[in-house]
Amino acid sequence: MATEILEPPLSKVECATSLGHVTDALYVLGGKWKLPLILTLVQGPKRFGEIMKEVEGISPKVLAKELKDLELNEFIARRVYATTPVNIIYEATDYSRTLRNVLHELSNWGEQHRERIKQSMRR
């Protein structure tokens, strides 16, 4: 990997502040599923079954719990349409769209990480 020119390291106080903010962020976003679920719903509103298909490996029980958590924290909204049968749609709120940059950087990093793993397996 090419060495990049790094900005000067953070001061002790800046670092402690930053550590607090990252901890705050992970407190609501932590775990295996929240960010993938937000990313899926930011793309467009979906039904429970559609989310199950898109986010591989999640069980219905865990998905139900995670959706409830995300709704409580106002990242998603659950809309119930009184059709027959009842139609329940989950959609991303504007607040979850504030995570755009976080998701973008995580996605970029994940891509580079996968490349790195591939290369190290070839060696």
Next chain:
Amino acid sequence: MATEILEPPLSKVECATSLGHVTDALYVLGGKWKLPLILTLVQGPKRFGEIMKEVEGISPKVLAKELKDLELNEFIARRVYATTPVNIIYEATDYSRTLRNVLHELSNWGEQHRERIKQSMRR
């Protein structure tokens, strides 16, 4: 919160790719402690006890496990100095510095999130 002008939504294929990358990233970085630990060590090399003090709430047992995981994934290096008593120092590798943007965005977001919580508590 001010409404911001959003870029056009991702296509279905772009979204699935991005979802894969975010999942890859969370696979190695997931959990409550990895990113805070990396952030602490990016600031400078530290001993076990120093990390304990800086990262609040982590138990010695969990810290030992997390450090081992991070070492295996090449985010940190463990240096043993044959002094008396033996001196063990943990330091961030260049690879963990590739997470700079991710940490920066998470920290920004965490800061805004805390502001939002504060405001909603005032109401």
